[in-house]
Structures are given as C-alpha cells and as structure tokens.
Amino acid sequence: MAVRRVAIDTWRENVAYLHRDCSVYRAEGFQALSKIEVRVNGQHILATVNVVDDASIVECNELGLSEDAFAQLGLENGQTVTVSPAEQPASMGALFRKIDGERLGREDFLAIVNDIAGHHYSKIELTAFVVACNRGELDREEVFFLSDAMVASGQRLDWHEPLVVDKHCIGGIPGNRTSMLVVPIVAAHGMLCPKTSSRAITSPAGTADTMEVLANVELPLEQLSEIVRDHRGCLAWGGTAQLAPADDVLISVERPLSIDSPGQMVASILSKKIAAGSTHLVLDIPIGPSAKVRSMPEAQRLRRLFEYVAHRMGLSLDVVITDGRQPVGNGIGPVLEARDVMRVLENDPRAPIDLRQKALRLAGRLIECNPDVRGGDGYGIARDILDSGRALARMQAIIAAQGSKNFDHNNPQLGSLSFEALAPFAGVVAGIDNLQIARIARLAGAPKVQGAGVDLLRKLGDAVEQGDVLYRVYAGYGADLEFARQACSRSNAYRIGAIGDVPRVFVEF
Amino acid sequence: MAVRRVAIDTWRENVAYLHRDCSVYRAEGFQALSKIEVRVNGQHILATVNVVDDASIVECNELGLSEDAFAQLGLENGQTVTVSPAEQPASMGALFRKIDGERLGREDFLAIVNDIAGHHYSKIELTAFVVACNRGELDREEVFFLSDAMVASGQRLDWHEPLVVDKHCIGGIPGNRTSMLVVPIVAAHGMLCPKTSSRAITSPAGTADTMEVLANVELPLEQLSEIVRDHRGCLAWGGTAQLAPADDVLISVERPLSIDSPGQMVASILSKKIAAGSTHLVLDIPIGPSAKVRSMPEAQRLRRLFEYVAHRMGLSLDVVITDGRQPVGNGIGPVLEARDVMRVLENDPRAPIDLRQKALRLAGRLIECNPDVRGGDGYGIARDILDSGRALARMQAIIAAQGSKNFDHNNPQLGSLSFEALAPFAGVVAGIDNLQIARIARLAGAPKVQGAGVDLLRKLGDAVEQGDVLYRVYAGYGADLEFARQACSRSNAYRIGAIGDVPRVFVEF
Known part of the structure; x- marks a missing residue:
C-alpha cells in the first residue's frame, strides 16, 4: 500500500488510518481497535487502526500513519509498505499472567519491555501493564528485573572512568x-x-x-x-539519546492515571x-x-x-x-x-x-x-x-x-500579562500547596511559554499583612492568564495562619 | 469555537483534534493526551486531545471531533461550542482507590459507571478500571454493586407482565x-x-x-x-436501545486484553x-x-x-x-x-x-x-x-x-471463493479448537462479509480417511481467503487421533 503521513500527534501510540472501504480493514472484520503490522525496508511497527470515512484524510488504497509512526519508519509520502494483520506482541502471554497477578521472571520482563520500547503495545496494553504492576506491588526482585530490562531496551553509555x-x-x-x-x-x-x-x-x-x-x-x-x-x-x-526508551513510553500512560508507584519510580530513575x-x-x-x-x-x-x-x-x-x-x-x-x-x-x-x-x-x-x-x-x-x-x-x-541563548537574568523576558495573589488577612504563611501552585503555573503557560509562571514573594513562616502580595503570576496570552486566575480564585495554594501552624521539618538535611 | 466533524472512527473514545497553534491547546501546555470539555446546548462531553499539524484536517480556530463524539452531541458542522480544560471525572478518586486495591462501595460504583456511560473516561482510565477489577477479583457484593450501577446507567424496560x-x-x-x-x-x-x-x-x-x-x-x-x-x-x-450502555464502553478495552473475568462477565450479562x-x-x-x-x-x-x-x-x-x-x-x-x-x-x-x-x-x-x-x-x-x-x-x-430480507436457505449466498481443509491422515476427529476455527472464519471475512465463514463437514468422533474434507472455507475477497488460508496452514484447528482420544463430555445436558 502507498503510505501517507497524517499530521496527527497521537502521543506515543502508533495509529494507522485506514479508509472504511479498504480491503485490509475489511479482512479484520469491523474491529476498529485491531492492530496491523506495517513493514518497509526490513523495519516494522505495529499500529492501532482508526477507521476513516473521509478520503481527504486517507484514500481507499492508502495507509495513513500518525506522526510518530511515520517518523519511526523514516518514510516518505507515497512510499510502498506492506500491511498485514498483526500477530500479538510476543510478550502478550507474560502480560496476561501479570494481569492475573502472577510474579514474573527476568525473561518475562525482558520480553515485555522489549515490546514496549518497540512500540508494539497499544495504550490499552500499556495501561494494563502499568496497573497490573501497581497493584499488589512488584516485589523488589521484580523491580530489579524491570529496571534491568529497561536498561537493555536502549543504548548504554560508557565513559571509561571509574567515577561518573x-x-x-x-x-x-x-x-x-x-x-x-x-x-x-x-x-x-x-x-x-x-x-x-x-x-x-x-x-x-x-x-x-x-x-x-x-x-x-x-x-x-x-x-x-x-x-x-x-x-x-x-x-x-x-x-x-536512546537511554531506556521504554520508560518514555510508559510515562505516557502513568501520567494521566497519576500512577507513580514505588516500583515504577525506582525502575524509571535507576534505568536512566x-x-x-x-x-x-x-x-x-x-x-x-x-x-x-x-x-x-x-x-x-x-x-x-x-x-x-x-x-x-x-x-x-x-x-x-x-x-x-x-x-x-x-x-x-x-x-x-x-x-x-x-x-x-x-x-x-x-x-x-x-x-x-x-x-x-x-x-x-x-x-x-x-x-x-x-x-x-x-x-x-x-x-x-x-x-x-x-x-x-x-x-x-x-x-x-x-550553544548560548544569551539570557540576561537581570532583565528576564517574563510574560507581558500578570496578576497578583494577595493575602486575604494578616498572619503567617503556614502552608504552600506544591500541587496547586504548580497547577496555576502550568495554566499560566509554563513550560511552553518560557516567561510564564509564578514568582513567590512569600515563603513558609513569613509574616504578612492583609493585602500583601503572596506571589505574582505571569502569562503570555490572555486565555492562559484567565485559566490561571480561575484556578487561583478556587484555591490560591497559600494557607495563612499562626506561626505554630507551620508544619515542622522532618529532616535535618 | 467552531466545530467540525472529523470522519475518524476512534472506537468509543471521544477524540478532539486541535491544531497545534490553537490557543486552547497551548493553555494545556504540550500535553497531547490531556482532556478537554466540550459544551453545547446544555450537553457536554469530555474528549482526549490529539494535536494536528495539518489545517486541512482542522484549522487553527476549529475543534475537530471524532465520529462518535460528534454524534453524541448531535452537532452540525460549523456550530459553535465552548471548550475548557477538563476537570477530572468526578469518580477519579474512586478509580484511584480501586487501582490501589481497595474494596469499593455502592456509591463508588455508581459514580464510576456513570462517568463511563457518559464517555468521561479515556481508554487509559477505562483500562485501568478493568484491570484493577480483574486483579484480586471483585468480591461478590462488589459484582452486585457494579451490575446494579450498570443497569442504572441506562434505560430499563418494563413489560408489565409477571413472566418475561x-x-x-x-x-x-x-x-x-x-x-x-x-x-x-x-x-x-x-x-x-x-x-x-x-x-x-x-x-x-x-x-x-x-x-x-x-x-x-x-x-x-x-x-x-x-x-x-x-x-x-x-x-x-x-x-x-440504551440498555446498560456502560457495558458497551467497557467491552472496547476488555476485548483487546482478552479480559473476561468472572465479575465483569456476570455484571455485563445480568445488567443487560x-x-x-x-x-x-x-x-x-x-x-x-x-x-x-x-x-x-x-x-x-x-x-x-x-x-x-x-x-x-x-x-x-x-x-x-x-x-x-x-x-x-x-x-x-x-x-x-x-x-x-x-x-x-x-x-x-x-x-x-x-x-x-x-x-x-x-x-x-x-x-x-x-x-x-x-x-x-x-x-x-x-x-x-x-x-x-x-x-x-x-x-x-x-x-x-x-422486515424480511427474503433469505433462501436452500440457496444461500455463500462467498464465491473457497478452499477445503483435508484430513492429513486417516483416523477419528479427536478435537476441534473453537478459538482457531473462529479465527479462520473471521479472517475469511465473517461477520462483515455475510457469506464468508467455515462449513464443518466432520465433527468430534467422526471417522475420516486421508484426504477427506474436514471443512470448507468461504470468502468474498481474495485477500481474505489468503489470510484464512495462512492461518489454516499454521493450524487447521482439527486434531485427528484414535476414538479414545476424544475428550469426554463432562455434562449430561
């Protein structure tokens, strides 16, 4: 089939767009979610099928590929590729065993991580793996197997020095x-x-x-x-650098589920x-x-x-x-x-x-x-x-x-729009919610808009008078500023109280 | 924003297509997977964002919606809709608790199933729910809560008779x-x-x-x-009929994972x-x-x-x-x-x-x-x-x-292409693999091509000579026939052996 780049960013999931009247799609029998294997020049990827009813996106004998998938195969528009119904990824048996709650061995993790790094898993399969590993916790040897498999899935640098x-x-x-x-x-x-x-x-x-x-x-x-x-x-x-590339794929499903289980965190950090x-x-x-x-x-x-x-x-x-x-x-x-x-x-x-x-x-x-x-x-x-x-x-x-960008920190290019969050009454800053302040900064446009974000003028333990500026929010666009302001009006992330309300430090460091 | 139907069938997941330079997308800060809420005429849906770099699919100030999403809102092209960053579905806390292995109560299941039926879950969240319910098994009261919530998510018919x-x-x-x-x-x-x-x-x-x-x-x-x-x-x-509609949504992720856990099977069947x-x-x-x-x-x-x-x-x-x-x-x-x-x-x-x-x-x-x-x-x-x-x-x-289709079963319209699977040696049919024979029939085009499929000429216990026809495969298209033939040559689903090899029946019925 002739291939065509479909300029849709499907966020690390390979999607193939096939016209509803296409013979390959028909052979798969109505399964909008089924997968196909795309081969060219000795390379191959698996892709989830989305069915298209609009010939301007893909025509009947064309295969559309999402941006990631297209880039992975290093294709040019119109090049001929071979398409076949996908066999299941080799590690599917191990995945199903993990879903059923079994402990997996080293070979299982190698097979699964290899399929993940090769983009052979759909979002559904990725999520199943992440959730199955979250529940009942991987035991610590499994975390080692997973970490080790993640290292093996990509390049490994050697600096030839004893202390790196x-x-x-x-x-x-x-x-x-x-x-x-x-x-x-x-x-x-x-x-x-x-x-x-x-x-x-x-x-x-x-x-x-x-x-x-x-x-x-x-x-x-x-x-x-x-x-x-x-x-x-x-x-x-x-x-x-292709260091532990499976990790980047897993992150694409861990993030929306706010999953950050100890096992996955350890494997992710140490493998990199x-x-x-x-x-x-x-x-x-x-x-x-x-x-x-x-x-x-x-x-x-x-x-x-x-x-x-x-x-x-x-x-x-x-x-x-x-x-x-x-x-x-x-x-x-x-x-x-x-x-x-x-x-x-x-x-x-x-x-x-x-x-x-x-x-x-x-x-x-x-x-x-x-x-x-x-x-x-x-x-x-x-x-x-x-x-x-x-x-x-x-x-x-x-x-x-x-390659310097000639940043002048004495004259930083902040977003041209801003507003200030004020202390509603006098007291001491007794709490700052990391999650909420981060959310406000993101809505203001960070990190995409480099000059957007939040500048904190008061920190824990600082005394404030009513109306004092707690922080200033910078944005580059009106819509962003508005989203940040709405989030801020629901909760400004600061708790004002008495000096005794400041949580104690647990740590010496 | 002006809305536009994007003729892509994303299989029960609402997908919103936004141009990369669109202000709504920018406010979300690079998150290709994040969700938005689309409102019109008092209705609203949540949709996963795919970012588009091709103005012929969606232009900069347009919102593209996949077929399902478009149909749900009952829109016309060009109609104005309101778009905002999605708040998380209300049941996300309950979902996270289930992922962590907690037992959920009746209200939790009502909230989750309501969000699922309302298409507020992404494929990732759906998968997380399904896998979390699979592992560690729902207890039987949880299965009841789930079934009951699935009934409540849709219409319920009443025939006003004591025996239905x-x-x-x-x-x-x-x-x-x-x-x-x-x-x-x-x-x-x-x-x-x-x-x-x-x-x-x-x-x-x-x-x-x-x-x-x-x-x-x-x-x-x-x-x-x-x-x-x-x-x-x-x-x-x-x-x-909108009977237990949440079930149809869950099936879209259960199927590719071959998940058919007892709890989900019971809830699915009984709720319908x-x-x-x-x-x-x-x-x-x-x-x-x-x-x-x-x-x-x-x-x-x-x-x-x-x-x-x-x-x-x-x-x-x-x-x-x-x-x-x-x-x-x-x-x-x-x-x-x-x-x-x-x-x-x-x-x-x-x-x-x-x-x-x-x-x-x-x-x-x-x-x-x-x-x-x-x-x-x-x-x-x-x-x-x-x-x-x-x-x-x-x-x-x-x-x-x-509404009759005037089917003549004495002259059924079978696929015009066919091949026969033959007994490789003499013996007795000692096994037929339900899964493999189903796979061959599907590859041949069933059910999309009505006349495609497999006609069994021999069943368990039948004696066969070498070269006897075990079954005939019908297809409507050459490519389908070829896929079926390949599957058949890997395994034809029949086991030929001695009469003592036929598995015993466990049941009287």
Whole structure:
C-alpha cells in the first residue's frame, strides 16, 4: 500500500488510518481497535487502526500513519509498505499472567519491555501493564528485573572512568532546580557529571526546560560526549539519546492515571542513570504534606527499595531525605527558575537562600563520592567553588559549548500579562500547596511559554499583612492568564495562619 | 469555537483534534493526551486531545471531533461550542482507590459507571478500571454493586407482565445460534421473550449478525416493543436501545486484553437482562478444552457467582452447563449459521442434530419457568412446537414484522471463493479448537462479509480417511481467503487421533 503521513500527534501510540472501504480493514472484520503490522525496508511497527470515512484524510488504497509512526519508519509520502494483520506482541502471554497477578521472571520482563520500547503495545496494553504492576506491588526482585530490562531496551553509555556521578530528585517540588547548580559545582571540582534531564511531565518546568532558557539542550549524542569530555559536565535533554526508551513510553500512560508507584519510580530513575553510564548517584527524596512522599516511614521504605535495586545493578547510591514542604527558590516556570539559578551562581544578594543551601548540600554529598574526600568536607568544598565564582565560570563554559541563548537574568523576558495573589488577612504563611501552585503555573503557560509562571514573594513562616502580595503570576496570552486566575480564585495554594501552624521539618538535611 | 466533524472512527473514545497553534491547546501546555470539555446546548462531553499539524484536517480556530463524539452531541458542522480544560471525572478518586486495591462501595460504583456511560473516561482510565477489577477479583457484593450501577446507567424496560423470559450463553462456542430457535419456540408457547442480541465482538458471528441475514435487526425501541407485544418475541440488536450502555464502553478495552473475568462477565450479562425487563433467565455455560470455561469446578464457581448476583437483583436464574468441546451446528458465519437455523426450523433432514437438541433442551428449561409446567415436561413441549411447524411459523412472523430480507436457505449466498481443509491422515476427529476455527472464519471475512465463514463437514468422533474434507472455507475477497488460508496452514484447528482420544463430555445436558 502507498503510505501517507497524517499530521496527527497521537502521543506515543502508533495509529494507522485506514479508509472504511479498504480491503485490509475489511479482512479484520469491523474491529476498529485491531492492530496491523506495517513493514518497509526490513523495519516494522505495529499500529492501532482508526477507521476513516473521509478520503481527504486517507484514500481507499492508502495507509495513513500518525506522526510518530511515520517518523519511526523514516518514510516518505507515497512510499510502498506492506500491511498485514498483526500477530500479538510476543510478550502478550507474560502480560496476561501479570494481569492475573502472577510474579514474573527476568525473561518475562525482558520480553515485555522489549515490546514496549518497540512500540508494539497499544495504550490499552500499556495501561494494563502499568496497573497490573501497581497493584499488589512488584516485589523488589521484580523491580530489579524491570529496571534491568529497561536498561537493555536502549543504548548504554560508557565513559571509561571509574567515577561518573549524577544527582536526581524524585520530583514533585516546584522550582527545585538544584541540578543546574550541582552540575557546574562538581564539574568544576573535576568530577565527571554527564547530566541528562527530563522535560516537564506534569510540572511547570523540568531541568531541560529551564536550561533551554540559557542554552540549547537538544544535542546529538556525539556532541554531548565531546562537551562532557571537555567540561566534565553538561545539562542536556535526555530524550535524544536512546537511554531506556521504554520508560518514555510508559510515562505516557502513568501520567494521566497519576500512577507513580514505588516500583515504577525506582525502575524509571535507576534505568536512566545506569544507561547514562553513572557509577554514583545522590538521590533526593523530599517529604512534605503536598510532596510525593508524605511521611518518614514511607520515605524509608522507598529508600530501601532504591538501595536494593541500585545494589543489584552495581550503582553506588546515596539517598538524602529533604524538606519538601514548599517550592524551592522563588520562581516557578523556565525563565523565573533560570533567573534564580543565575542569581545563585553570581552570588547575587537576591538569590534564594534555600535553593543555594540545598544545592550546596547535594553537591557536597556528590563530592564525597570521591574516596579522597573526608566525610563532612564536601559541603565546604562545594561552597568554596560556588563563592569563588568557579561554578559560574564552569556553567558559562557549558552554556557556550551547548550553544548560548544569551539570557540576561537581570532583565528576564517574563510574560507581558500578570496578576497578583494577595493575602486575604494578616498572619503567617503556614502552608504552600506544591500541587496547586504548580497547577496555576502550568495554566499560566509554563513550560511552553518560557516567561510564564509564578514568582513567590512569600515563603513558609513569613509574616504578612492583609493585602500583601503572596506571589505574582505571569502569562503570555490572555486565555492562559484567565485559566490561571480561575484556578487561583478556587484555591490560591497559600494557607495563612499562626506561626505554630507551620508544619515542622522532618529532616535535618 | 467552531466545530467540525472529523470522519475518524476512534472506537468509543471521544477524540478532539486541535491544531497545534490553537490557543486552547497551548493553555494545556504540550500535553497531547490531556482532556478537554466540550459544551453545547446544555450537553457536554469530555474528549482526549490529539494535536494536528495539518489545517486541512482542522484549522487553527476549529475543534475537530471524532465520529462518535460528534454524534453524541448531535452537532452540525460549523456550530459553535465552548471548550475548557477538563476537570477530572468526578469518580477519579474512586478509580484511584480501586487501582490501589481497595474494596469499593455502592456509591463508588455508581459514580464510576456513570462517568463511563457518559464517555468521561479515556481508554487509559477505562483500562485501568478493568484491570484493577480483574486483579484480586471483585468480591461478590462488589459484582452486585457494579451490575446494579450498570443497569442504572441506562434505560430499563418494563413489560408489565409477571413472566418475561430470556436465554443467554456466556459465549466462546462458534455456531451456537440456539437463541434463534429458542425464541420462536417459547414465543409460540405464549411466553414473552424480548431477546436483544449482540453483534460479534471477537467471534465470527453474533446472534444479531446471523439474524440480520434473515431480517432487519436495527429497529427503534418503539417498533421493537410493538413486535414483542404482537408476536411475544423478537430477535433484534441490543445496541439501539440504551440498555446498560456502560457495558458497551467497557467491552472496547476488555476485548483487546482478552479480559473476561468472572465479575465483569456476570455484571455485563445480568445488567443487560435486568435492563431489558427480564424476570427469568436460562444461562448456558459451555465447558470444553477450548471453551471459556475449561473445568467443572470453574463452571460451578461461576454458576454460584451468577446465582448470588441474580438473586440480589431479583432475577430468577437457571444455569445449565453444556458441552463446549466443539462448535455447535455445521456453519460458522452469518449466512452459514442462518442456513443451519432454518434447516432446524423446517425439520430438514440436513439440519444439524446437535443444534436442534441443544435448542430444544434450553427452550424446555425456559418453558419450565412457567409454574404451570411440570418439571421435566418442557423438552417435550418444545419438541412438539418445533416438529409441528409452529416454531417456523412464529419465526416467519417475527421475520416479517422486523422486515424480511427474503433469505433462501436452500440457496444461500455463500462467498464465491473457497478452499477445503483435508484430513492429513486417516483416523477419528479427536478435537476441534473453537478459538482457531473462529479465527479462520473471521479472517475469511465473517461477520462483515455475510457469506464468508467455515462449513464443518466432520465433527468430534467422526471417522475420516486421508484426504477427506474436514471443512470448507468461504470468502468474498481474495485477500481474505489468503489470510484464512495462512492461518489454516499454521493450524487447521482439527486434531485427528484414535476414538479414545476424544475428550469426554463432562455434562449430561
């Protein structure tokens, strides 16, 4: 059949568009959901069939493919492909056993993850896998099998050095851009830190989104490797390197279900780090009333699972449990967060203290991965590197190497529209809801509109008078501002109370 | 926004097509999977967003809707609708609790089923519900809550008679068209039997597909009611009446996962029957090596669950466990099955004995629902009605009332292409794989091509010589014939062995 690109983005599910009168569709007998196999040049993909009644989208003897599917096969319009009814993916038996609640073995996970990475699963099958793994929890050996299979599904980098460090946070805290400080600090110290970051999934900005304000983040793997060798670090988007690609596919169904089960979180994070060639990882688990982890026992269970799997995979892991009661720094959204990061690097008096302190502590822990550094000395070393301007210099070198965007943090390009959220009465800021403030920032346009977001003027424990500005919301478009304002009027994310109402910190760090 | 019908059949999931440069899409921040709410004339639906880069599909300020979604709102092209970011469906909290393995209450099931029937769930959420209910099994009270909520999600018919009978089979046995014999027999006996049937889901023909060879089956509810009042029975498609509509939505994800858990099967079947106004039901559970139920203990567990829920819902239920070792009758596919049914009704010597016997036994059980009939007399009454030609006359009256297609079963319009499957060596037919023979019939074009399918010339226990014809496959198109032939050459579904190899019948019925 002649193939045609249908310019519809079906979000990681391959969809084939077939005209209702097409002979291939008929053979499948009315099954709008059934799958077909598309082959060309020795490659093949599976795609879910959507039936089309409009010849301007696809004609009777054409096969339409959604954007992702078309790109995967590297096709040109009109090229001839072979279509056949799809055999079920090889791992379907293992999937059905997991749905039935069985424990799976190493081979099962390898087969399933291989099919997922090869886009052989439909959204329905993906969801079934994710939900079946969520319920009854994977046992810890299964989490190891899953992580290991995810590494095997893609490329694996080897830096040929004994110490390759990285840091990661399990997420959920807006403004938590410590990576952009930790990487230049430890790289300036001489450690190898090839940090690949994610874009925002449900948050108003991922590290890659914020770094993109300062420099290019979509770099081919060869250029990335060169930058890492030259500067001992980078801050790029992880999606271009094919590291644990099954994870990206799974995320497409985990997100709408808000599923973030411990097993899947561990497999997702550790597989990416192993694939990126890391040998040592510092992992940040924030706790707080609106953080992903809400109690210390829960944090400890999660820590033990991370440690078990990391050990099985030969990764040296240091878990730190941190204060997740409120956003870190002041800005939420790419430009605002980039401004905060640059202020810390420049030792600007306006720099948010909490962001600086957290980054120094994490960098200190990483520096202590070096066996030559005495336990407890890391923080001081990190602070010296930051205060002396060596971290800033290293960041500027990395920015220049990745391709500078000439961001001026003293004159950040914020959204031209804004409104302010005011304190309804006098008191003390006793709570900031991470989830709601993130939602407001997203509705305002972040991360798509780089200058959109929320700038926090008050943080936990601050005294406010009635009418004081709690935060300012920036947007680039009127409709966005309106959506954010509506969300804000339902709940502004701030709780004003007495000083005794501020939740206690669980953690020392 | 101006709305536009996009002629894509997305199989029961509402999809909204938005241009990438559209302001509504931008506000949602890159989330190709996120949902929007579409409002018009006091109605609203939720739809999953697919992003489009081709203005000929949707333009920048247009909202494209898939066929189902468009039809649900009863729109015209160009009409103005209001679009907003979707709030999560109200039952999402209950869904998340079920995913986490909690037992749900009556209100939870009402909320979830209401959202499902209202098309507020995406395929991902539907799958999550189905898989979460599959694992760890719903307890029997939860199955009752689910069934009850499914009845409440749609219309409920009331025939104002004390005895409204129906029969149902749990499925899985090709050619099992007993309903088309049972309905005219019991209707001729004077019992009210408003049978609504399904179309094929994974099988080569549903009762509605086979009946459609003889008469119209898509009738408005008013006409259906009139036919039932006039003739005491009908054989129509259940999809037009809005009976337990949530079930139809759930099937769209259960099918590709081959999920047919006891709880979901019971809720699906009983809710449809209660909604159709039945008071008495005879339920057929076939057992066999390639049937849905493969052992007697499994059949008994399923029977008890059906009985518990039927009792809670006030339905009188009689479960019969039948021989499911092979297809019933000879023909598989709409025309071939219609031919078998008409041969039985006409007492034609070529009529398949097994189909006749099974139908008479089921009809006998239904007739015994009448308290005036003595236990054991039902079969004889049914046989008299069939042998005397009264069942045929009643069937002809029902066919005429629904709108006859003038089918001539002595000259059935079979597919013009065919091939024969031959015995590879001499022996006895020791096994017929229901699943594989159904697959071959489907690939040949059934049920879409009415004359396509498989005609069985040998059944279990029959002696065959090498080269004897086991069955003949009919197709309407060359490509279909080829797909069927390939499947047949991988496995022809027949096992030839010695007479002692024929599996024993578990059941008396």
